[in-house]
Amino acid sequence: MSRRAEIERQIVKLERELSSLPPDQDHAVNAELSLTEYTRYGRQMLVRELGKRGQILLRKSSVLVVGAGGLGCPALLYLSGAGIGKLGIVDHDVVSLSNLPRQTLYSVSAIGMLKVDAAISELRRRNSEIEYVAYPFALTSDEALRVVDGYDVVLDCTDTPMSRYLLGDVTRILNIPLISASALRTEAQLLVLNRSQYASTGPGDAPCYRCVFPTPPSHVDACSDAGILGPVVGTAGLLQALEAIKIIAAAAHPELYGATPGMLLFNSMSDRPFRTIRTRRRQSSCKTCGDNPSITKRTFNEYNYTEFCHISETYPVVTSDTITVSELESVFKNAESDQYYLIDVRDSTQFEICSLANSIHIPLHIFLSEKLTGEQIAMLKDERMNYIICRYGNDSRTAVKWITENLGATQTYNVTGGLAAWSRKIDPEFPEY
Amino acid sequence: MTVPLTVEFSGGLEILFGGERTLNITLRPSDKQASSTIADLVKYLCDERMTDKRKELFVIEEYHVRPGILVLINDADWELEGEEEYVIQSGDQILFASTLHGG
Numbered sequence: 001m002s003r004r005a006e007i008e009r010q011i012v013k014l015e016r017e018l019s020s021l022p023p024d025q026d027h028a029v030n031a032e033l034s035l036t037e038y039t040r041y042g043r044q045m046l047v048r049e050l051g052k053r054g055q056i057l058l059r060k061s062s063v064l065v066v067g068a069g070g071l072g073c074p075a076l077l078y079l080s081g082a083g084i085g086k087l088g089i090v091d092h093d094v095v096s097l098s099n100l101p102r103q104t105l106y107s108v109s110a111i112g113m114l115k116v117d118a119a120i121s122e123l124r125r126r127n128s129e130i131e132y133v134a135y136p137f138a139l140t141s142d143e144a145l146r147v148v149d150g151y152d153v154v155l156d157c158t159d160t161p162m163s164r165y166l167l168g169d170v171t172r173i174l175n176i177p178l179i180s181a182s183a184l185r186t187e188a189q190l191l192v193l194n195r196s197q198y199a200s201t202g203p204g205d206a207p208c209y210r211c212v213f214p215t216p217p218s219h220v221d222a223c224s225d226a227g228i229l230g231p232v233v234g235t236a237g238l239l240q241a242l243e244a245i246k247i248i249a250a251a252a253h254p255e256l257y258g259a260t261p262g263m264l265l266f267n268s269m270s271d272r273p274f275r276t277i278r279t280r281r282r283q284s285s286c287k288t289c290g291d292n293p294s295i296t297k298r299t300f301n302e303y304n305y306t307e308f309c310h311i312s313e314t315y316p317v318v319t320s321d322t323i324t325v326s327e328l329e330s331v332f333k334n335a336e337s338d339q340y341y342l343i344d345v346r347d348s349t350q351f352e353i354c355s356l357a358n359s360i361h362i363p364l365h366i367f368l369s370e371k372l373t374g375e376q377i378a379m380l381k382d383e384r385m386n387y388i389i390c391r392y393g394n395d396s397r398t399a400v401k402w403i404t405e406n407l408g409a410t411q412t413y414n415v416t417g418g419l420a421a422w423s424r425k426i427d428p429e430f431p432e433y
Numbered sequence: 434m435t436v437p438l439t440v441e442f443s444g445g446l447e448i449l450f451g452g453e454r455t456l457n458i459t460l461r462p463s464d465k466q467a468s469s470t471i472a473d474l475v476k477y478l479c480d481e482r483m484t485d486k487r488k489e490l491f492v493i494e495e496y497h498v499r500p501g502i503l504v505l506i507n508d509a510d511w512e513l514e515g516e517e518e519y520v521i522q523s524g525d526q527i528l529f530a531s532t533l534h535g536g
Contacts (some may be wrong), residue, residue, distance in 0.1 A: 159536040182533040187443055189533050212510075213532065217501025219490055221445055223535035233536070263510075265530060266441055270454070277505055280512040282532040365448070369484040 013038075033059075037074065037129075041083050049256050054249035055083065061087035061248045063150060066139060067157035069093075070228060071181050075155055075244075076238035077104060080123045082245055086121070086198050087378065088151060090135040091115040103232030105422055122279035139163060141301055142169045151246045156180040156209075162309040168209025169194065173297050175202065177326040179243045180209060181236040182224050186268045188236035191279070192243055192260040203282065203289070206260070211283040216309045225391075227349075232268050234309045239264065309432040321400055323413040325421045328387060332358070337369060340385040344398045346419075350391060354431045356422070364395045367402045377407065386412040393418040435461050436469060436523045437492065442480065444531030446502065449491055451484040457467075458482075460521060471504065474519040474527065503530045 033041070033055065045055050060065060063084050067073050070092040079087055087343055095103070095110045095118050104113075110118035116134040123132060134242075139158075148170050156167045164180065171194055172180040178193040196206035208313055223233075243260075250257040262279040278425050290296045295303055309331060324329075331340060337358065344359040346352060372380075380386055380403055388403075390396040393416045400414040415422075423430040440456045447454045460469045460477060476496045479488055497517075499527045503529040504511040506519060521527075 040435060065435060067536050069536055122480040157536050161534055164534065183535040184534055184535040185532060186446065189530075195459075212499075215500035217462055217534070218493060218499050219501060220534050226445065226535070228535055229469060265443065270443075277503075280510045365485060368486045369451075370486070 001107055014346070037083070042164065044082065044115060049253060050245075050249050051252060051367075053252035055427065056082050057248050057252050059085045059153045062088065062150065063153045063155065063244050063248075064088040064151040065155045066090040066104070066159055066163070067159065067161065068105070068119045069099065069157060069223075070183065070223070070230070070233035071157035071237040071240060072155070073103045073105040073113055073119070074234045075157060075241040076119060076123060077126075078238060079244060080127045080243035082192055082241070084125070084130065084244075084248075086131040086133065088133040088135060089119055089145070089148065090117045090137070090139050091119075092136060092138040098224075102228065102233055104234070105207050113420070139166060141303060142307060145174070145300060147295070148176065149174055151176060153247055154178050154349060155244060157240065160309070161303045164209060165213075165216065165304050165309060169295050171298065172203070172208035172210075173295070173300060177247050178209065180245075181240045181241045183228055183233035183236050184223060186229055186232055186423035188232050188266040190239050190243070190264040190266070192247075192262065195247065195260050197259055198257035205281045207280055207282050208286060208289045209289075211281075211286045211287045212263075212279055214283070214286070229268070232266070235266060235268075239266075275304055291334065321404070321413050322416045324416055325426050328415055328422075329426050333349060335385075335427075338384070339371075340387055341379065342387045342389060343380075343399075345388060345390050345395050350433075353433055354419075356389070356419070356430075364390070364399055367399050380412070381407055384411075386410060387415055388412060389415040389418055389422075391418045392420050402411045434468065435459050435534065436521050438474075438521055438523070439526045440474070441492050441528045442530075443528065444502075444533055445517060446529050446531050448489065449485040449487065450478070456482060461497060469502075470517060471506070471511065471519045471523065471527070474521060475517070485496045486489055498529070504528070505530065 039057050044050050045052050053302055061084055063079055065087065068089050076087065076089065093115050095106045095113050095115055097111055099106055105119045105122045114136050116136045118133040120134055139147065147272060151261050154171050156164055156168060158164060158167070162219065167178060177195040180191045180193060182189050191212065193209055194203045194206055195206040238425065246257065261276050263277040265275045265277060267273055282289055284291045287293060287377050342359045344355055345364040347363050361411055362376060386403065388396040388399050393414060396418060397414045400412050403410060403412045419430065420432060423432045437459050442450055442454055446526050450456065460474060462469045471525055475492060475498060479492055479496060482493065491499060498504055506514045510521060
C-alpha cells in the first residue's frame with residue numbers, strides 16, 4: 001500500500017472515530033459568559049425560566065430553520081437575538097419584491113439574492129457571535145437525514161405538505177423536537193411535535209406529524225393565491241422561536257416546565273383568537289413512530305413523498321372553448337362592445353384590487369351556489385360572446401364548465417392565463433399582485 | 434331529542450358555508466335514532482347548510498370529512514372522542530378547521 005493510501009485510510013478511520021464520540025461538553029457547560037454576553041443577554045437572563053444556566057444552554061445549542069419566508073424570518077430574527085449557538089437555514093429560493101411585507105430579514109437591495117445568503121448577512125449584522133450555516137437547496141429525502149442530524153430543535157417554516165411530511169418523518173426518526181407552523185389569510189397554526197414534556201429527552205407519548213395527519217390533504221391553498229397578512233404569519237414564526245427557546249432552556253430548570261401545548265390555532269378575526277387544542281397522542285398505527293413503522297432510517301430514502309402528497313386536480317380540464325390574451329386584445333380592438341361580455345369571476349377582494357375597465361363582475365361562488373339572477377342568466381344565454389376571466393385561468397375554467405353544463409350551449413370562452421397573462425403579455429401597466 | 438350546538442369553520446372552510454364562521458344549529462335525530470353523531474352532523478351540514486356546490490372541498494366518499502380537515506370537539510381532536518361515532522351533547526362546540534400549509 002502506498003504511503004498516500006495508508007494516510008487516507010487512517011484519515012477515514014479517525015474521522016469515523018471522531019464522529020462516534022460525544023461532543024466535548026465540559027468546556028461549553030462550564031465556560032463563564034463573556035462580559036459582552038452578560039450585557040447583551042442580561043434582560044432575558046433575569047427571567048427565572050431562562051436564567052444564566054438557560055443562556056449557556058442556548059449558546060451551546062443548534063436550531064435548524066427550514067424555510068426562510070414569512071415564518072422563518074421572524075423566527076430567525078429572535079433565535080439569533082436570543083443567542084442560539086448555531087443556526088442552520090434551508091431555502092432554495094431568491095428574494096422577491098412580494099416577500100418584503102412579511103419576510104422581515106430582507107430589504108429592497110436583497111431582491112434577487114438567495115434567501116439564505118441575504119438572511120445570514122442581515123443576521124450577522126445583528127449578532128455575529130452565532131455560527132450560521134446555509135443550505136441553499138430544497139430539502140429532499142436524499143439530503144434530509146444528513147442536514148437535520150445533529151440539530152437540537154427543528155422549525156418547519158415551509159409551505160407545502162410534502163416538505164412537512166418529510167420533516168415530520170426525519171425529525172421523528174432522529175428523535176429531534178419539531179415545531180411546525182403554517183399560516184394563511186388571517187389564520188395560523190402551531191404544533192409542537194415529538195415532545196410531550198419540555199424537559200424530556202424523548203418523545204414519550206407525543207405524536208409525530210404523521211400521527212396527527214396520517215393522510216395528506218386532498219386540497220391545499222397557497223399564500224400566493226389565498227393571501228396572507230404579515231403580522232399573522234409573523235405571530236406564528238415568533239411562537240416557533242419561543243417554543244424552541246423553551247425546549248432548549250427547560251433542561252436548566254425542569255421544575256418550571258410542564259407539558260408542551262400540542263396544537264395552537266390562531267384566528268386573528270375571532271373573538272377568541274388563541275385556542276389550544278388537545279391533539280391525539282402517538283398512534284400505534286403510525287407509519288413513522290407506530291408499533292410497526294415502515295418509514296425508518298434505513299427505508300427513508302426510498303419513500304416517495306411526491307407521490308404520497310399528490311394533490312388531486314380539482315379543476316375540471318376543458319380543452320376547447322378557450323381564448324388567449326392576445327386574441328382577447330384583438331376582440332377589444334376589432335369587435336363592437338355590444339358583441340361580447342367580459343366576465344370577471346374573481347372574488348370581490350381581488351376585483352377591488354384591479355380589473356379590466358370593460359369587465360362585468362360575477363364571482364365564481366355566485367355560479368357554484370346557484371345564485372345567479374334571472375337577468376344574469378339571460379345575459380349569459382343571449383347571442384353575445386361570453387369571455388370569462390380570472391387571475392390565472394383556473395376559476396374561469398370552472399365557471400365556463402358550470403355555464404356550459406347548466407345553461408346549455410352558449411358561446412362561452414375561458415381566457416387562458418387570466419389577468420396575470422394579460423399584464424405580462426399585453427399591458428405591463430396592468431398590476432400583478 | 435333535539436340538541437343545540439355550535440359549529441365553527443376555519444382555515445377557509447367558511448367560504449363553503451356562505452362565509453359564516455359560526456353556525457348555531459339545532460340537530461334533530463332521524464326517525465330510527467335516539468341521538469345524533471358527528472356523522473349525522475356532517476351529512477346535515479352538506480345537505481342543508483353548504484352554499485357552495487364543491488362538496489369535495491369538505492367531504493369525500495359520500496359524507497366523510499376529507500383529509501386535511503381537523504375536527505375538534507370542544508377543543509379536542511375528534512380522535513380522542515370517537516371520531517364520526519361521537520354522540521353530540523347539548524351545547525357542544527364542533528370546529529372544522531382546514532389545516533394550513535402556507536409559510
